[in-house]
Amino acid sequence: MLSIIRKLLKRSSFASKINISCKKIVHTVFPPDSLEYARLCFDIYEQYPPHVLYTFPEKHKIFKDALKAYSAVSVEDEASGLHTDPNRVLNFFQLIMAANKLPEGDYIELGSHRGFSSRVINRFMDSSQTLYLLDTFEGFDERDINIEKTKHDTQWTAGSFAPTTVDRVGLYVGDGSFPNNLKIIKGWFPESFKGLENISWRFVHIDFDLYDPIKSALRTLWGPLLPGGVMLIHDYGSYGFPGARKAVDEFCEEIGLLPIELSDRWSSAVIRKPLRDFSLKM
């Protein structure tokens, strides 16, 4: 019933004028990074209807469910507004769909915090493979913050990103039951990576925020990333975490590839491993 009323309203030019005026008011009154803006403008179908979702109706359902799950947190409960970023969900969707086509390999997220992005990855990934989540679950580590301070001024301190727990994240990712294909490892990276060195990865999401753990994650995971594997690094354009861009750019210089910047709210960089040596043989 509601959707019929919506459709009728959409066809009415009067309703559409009112809708546009309301949006203009919201845009004028609230800055784009305010919580009010996020709350009032969070509708990807209004903002930016992605045609791929209509072209492939079977994909649409998976996307719609994941978007709903991602945004099912009140802005009051997560003040960053992190979960009100539909473009980020679309990025995950396209990149993980590409990674799902690769030969056997697992998925890993470095920096999960409360599991908002982990939940989306878990929904989009090939469920016959394993998703690993690595985090201190106690926020930033003093060692990383000390290195960050040598690179630029920062307000962040050890322990920033309030503590959460392995159980809480596991239950959240699985909508109330801990998924069978989920392994959560609590500890400081790179130490927490011990024992995972021989795994091949299809998809790597790095969301550690800080320069040193991001750089060390890139260096550690690049080797075991499958040919065609996808690395996504969050905060590439974030003014709060300039170390993320620095780490990615330096790493890309080392391996001789260029990152592509994606337009989610804080920007993410994507690097895809070539299938083979790509230098032209004439």
Ligand SMILES: C[S@@+](CC[C@H](N)C(=O)[O-])C[C@H]1O[C@@H](n2cnc3c(N)ncnc32)[C@H](O)[C@@H]1O
């Ligand atoms: C921005 S939060 C991750 C947010 C999450 N990916 C999401 O989108 O919902 C960053 C996380 O990285 C973790 N972290 C940062 N440096 C780390 C390190 N060296 N080892 C383990 N965890 C680390 C922090 O504890 C924090 O939970």
